[in-house]
Amino acid sequence: MAQILKFNKVFKNYGNTSVIRDLNFSISRGEIIALLGVNGAGKTTTIKMMLGQEIPTSGTIELFDKNPQDPEARISVGMTPQNIEFPEGILALEILQFIHAHYPNPFSVLEMIQKFELTSFLKTKASKLSGGQKRRLALALAFIGNPSIVFLDEPTTGLDVESRKTLLNIIRDYSKQGKTIFLTTHYLEEIEQIATRIIFLQNGQIKADGSVNEIKNLANSSETNVTFYSQFPISLDHFKFIESIEHENNYFIIKTTNPDALIYELVENKVPFRNLQITRENLESAFIHLSKGN
Template sequence: MGSEHAVLARLDRVRKHYGAVEALAGVDLKVRGGEMLALLGPNGAGKSTAIGLLLGLESPDAGAASLFGEPPHELQARRRVGVMLQSAGIPDTLKVSELLDLTRSYYPNPRSVADCVALAGLDGLLPRRYTKLSGGQQRRVQFALALCGRPQLLFLDEPTTGMDIEARQTLWRAIRELVAEGCGVLLTTHYLEEAEALADRVAVLNRGRIVAEGSVHEIRAHVGQRRIRCTSALPAEWVSAWPHVLDARRDGERLEVIADAAEPVVRRLLAEDAELAELEVQRAGLAEAFLELTRDSIKHDDIKEAA
């Protein structure tokens, strides 16, 4: 295994309690160089606790956390990490250019301002005060600040919240470029389309335990559902009542059906609508697998479509 796939961060049988609540119950987790790991889970699953332990912001009650083979609170380990958390704590009266200059001053070999601007899509924002930016623009600035020290490991906690489609695509391109250069990335997101598009590996955390881990394809294989798409005039309400159909909905002329067995549903669709066209059958996506794996604790707002 090449050095770019070395383990950069690790949780080893970690347990963490907050009073009577067990936030993590013997979790093993590895983040390697040159890959993105998406850590997914419903609210309260333990994702923030796992990140806090890896960053040295908290200590485990049992087990061990490490960064680059060292305790996470060691300065030498922290200097090799870039962090973009949901609560940033940034001095919001400074201009974007001043924030970049300040953050770059903490590192002996910082990334250039031009590179930070290009990677995060900050064109035109340098002279503006942070407090005057929109939520999505502030997230882009936070991403740029996380890159200033040329990190070997990047923690991204809900990075695209509040971003429009163009800004999200810019950030996705930057993440792919960083991973290709050997950077390791730990991503948490409720936008499962984002995880499906970016992740090399996925770990699903539920009630403090890893309930599934593997490639996106391997996680999707946890459910036998199929997604059927076609152009059809059949009413979705009628199709949803058929045997083997779990859900049916319309998007304009397109009909989308989630089924636990594709063949009988496809045969009936073709029999009921002679004009049916553009038929596609796919394995259910990461969203359906996530719902199945976390069914005992999922809430409606724990999963979002990337828009």
């Protein structure tokens, strides 16, 4: 896959504070990348550097083999900022038409209106729109230029449930056309649904980089739950693969590092059970695990 964005030994300081420390990674066509990390980890700073809005203190960033500030690179980029403000007095429709006119090969204004369901507020002044309406307009503006890569900083914040679903579908469809999406969000269940890759930042450094399953597996070692129902008195004291047991109303909840071996032990010891369930890690526990680690 062709690489469209490269970070090479990138550092960023604000005054004496080191915010981004030695970022090295590349991004290819068709990826949906979620940049995750706790508040202050450096996500927005990273996106701003990709967009040429902040300059690295040292190291290099190449966007389409160019400096991110180069207009030739910027013409293939769409973005929404975390905080959206529009100029006073301009209608939503006028902003769409204005931005549309800046791109050589844009989607039609009508297509964006339909996709992002903007019809009901096209004749409203953009600065007077509700938070969710502003967000939908900003998203339409991010996509209208038919960009090769779209940067979305917390794009679903303020969106209602339907609009969220719509956006996730738009993102999925867009990546199927070979376009790249780079986003930050604090809604992990959305990431599980769409991301092809997660980059996890901690204190300005990459702590993990992989598929959703690979990231989940990082936390898997200590926190897989095996639950089952057994109405018989059983002792599991001598079992090797048990980290901890909770027992309530004939339900056993066992934490284990090795669910396969535990189930083998249950069967081998003829423990009577039913309704056995293995609960794999969700992304949230992986996130907590990664955030707590050093």
